[in-house]
Amino acid sequence: MIKVGIVGGTGYTGVELLRLLAQHEKAEVALITSRSEAGIGVTELFPNLRGVYDALSFTAPDAKLLAACDLVFFATPHGVAHELAPELLDKGCTLIDLSADFRLQDKDEWAKWYGKAHGAPQLLDEAVYGLAEVNREAIKNARLIAVPGCYPTAVQLGFWPLLNAGIADNARLIADCKSGVSGAGRAANVGSLLCEASESLSAYAVNGHRHLPEIRQGLRLAAGGEVGLTFVPHLAPMIRGIHATLYAEVIDHKRDLQALYEQHYQGSPFVDVLPAGSHPATRTVRGSNICRIAVHRPQKGDTVVVLSVIDNLLKGASGQAVQCMNLRFGLEETLGLAQIPALL
Ligand SMILES: NC(=O)C1=CN([C@@H]2O[C@H](COP(=O)(O)OP(=O)(O)OC[C@H]3O[C@@H](n4cnc5c(N)ncnc54)[C@H](OP(=O)(O)O)[C@@H]3O)[C@@H](O)[C@H]2O)C=CC1
Numbered sequence: 001m002i003k004v005g006i007v008g009g010t011g012y013t014g015v016e017l018l019r020l021l022a023q024h025e026k027a028e029v030a031l032i033t034s035r036s037e038a039g040i041g042v043t044e045l046f047p048n049l050r051g052v053y054d055a056l057s058f059t060a061p062d063a064k065l066l067a068a069c070d071l072v073f074f075a076t077p078h079g080v081a082h083e084l085a086p087e088l089l090d091k092g093c094t095l096i097d098l099s100a101d102f103r104l105q106d107k108d109e110w111a112k113w114y115g116k117a118h119g120a121p122q123l124l125d126e127a128v129y130g131l132a133e134v135n136r137e138a139i140k141n142a143r144l145i146a147v148p149g150c151y152p153t154a155v156q157l158g159f160w161p162l163l164n165a166g167i168a169d170n171a172r173l174i175a176d177c178k179s180g181v182s183g184a185g186r187a188a189n190v191g192s193l194l195c196e197a198s199e200s201l202s203a204y205a206v207n208g209h210r211h212l213p214e215i216r217q218g219l220r221l222a223a224g225g226e227v228g229l230t231f232v233p234h235l236a237p238m239i240r241g242i243h244a245t246l247y248a249e250v251i252d253h254k255r256d257l258q259a260l261y262e263q264h265y266q267g268s269p270f271v272d273v274l275p276a277g278s279h280p281a282t283r284t285v286r287g288s289n290i291c292r293i294a295v296h297r298p299q300k301g302d303t304v305v306v307l308s309v310i311d312n313l314l315k316g317a318s319g320q321a322v323q324c325m326n327l328r329f330g331l332e333e334t335l336g337l338a339q340i341p342a343l344l
């Protein structure tokens, strides 16, 4: 059994990790931390977990206690993993960080977008970006795995085959994305109030979102060179889900894009390339680790439209983190991740 610790267990990604790990036959949650709920039983805060975690309580974060775990997930705001990672790695723990602390390879780029100096730049060289569909082999041997953000997951999986095949104009990519409100986390926040976020759709951070450098970094790898990307996130009146509408100009008109995508994702159990002409809805992936993708070339013109949907809390965070755990510990990639989406 893998002995798991979770730092930041009272948030939305934390409760989803708990739910997934409860059904995982090779992992058990030994420790879960919270500063605000230390001493409180997990099922007092999360009644959906009654009967499963009745004996587990939140503990104040403590590196010594966490060091006894084989694996520690960080489900915390940016900056927290920087503080604890060096000591836990020294003690032999494997770390899977759901925050952005180790996603960007360049510490100065991180400082620019996250508004403070990088707290553990000495670990950046060994951190492995946890997008399994791209980095499967590296994840298997990593001590420190940086789970991608929710928008970057949907956008990179959607663009990757096209850019990797070298058949798009890499300078003019557009990602028009919508997110459910749980993407903003569980902390109290006016923008997440029912009266603010429901029955309304709005763009935000049009002049620069911190996921832009992360997506660009990934797409540069796919394209083998610099990319030009316009990324516009929107807050949509739903609880879960990311819907990415991606636009690119193709420069090779002969390629069968449907076949390209199907072949590219053949060995990826969580990417479902839909039949040509499909329109995936976020509700078809809700509660699952699946990314559904559809490729369109409207009116046989130059513009390709790729639709990519995920559940931000699963493939965009906790599900993908468990996928990385499976790879890292030599387990079947899909173990504990067989949830069928609940349509309603
Ligand atoms: N929500 C989403 O869809 C996605 C989130 N992410 C990322 O995953 C991480 C977690 O997100 P989410 O679950 O939504 O966040 P939440 O705000 O819902 O939860 C954050 C958790 O971190 C704990 N925490 C806060 N500050 C500290 C601290 N200084 N030290 C230790 N623990 C702390 C909180 O508990 P307490 O204050 O009691 O200690 C809480 O349990 C974030 O980095 C987020 O950006 C990534 C992809 C998608």
Ligand SMILES: CC(=O)N[C@@H](CCC(=O)OP(=O)(O)O)C(=O)O
Pocket: 098, 099, 100, 148, 149, 150, 151, 179, 180, 181, 182, 183, 184, 185, 211, 233, 235, 316
């Ligand atoms: C709706 C909403 O607010 N979404 C969050 C992204 C959540 C996420 O995946 O981001 P990180 O892990 O990089 O923080 C945002 O736009 O900041």
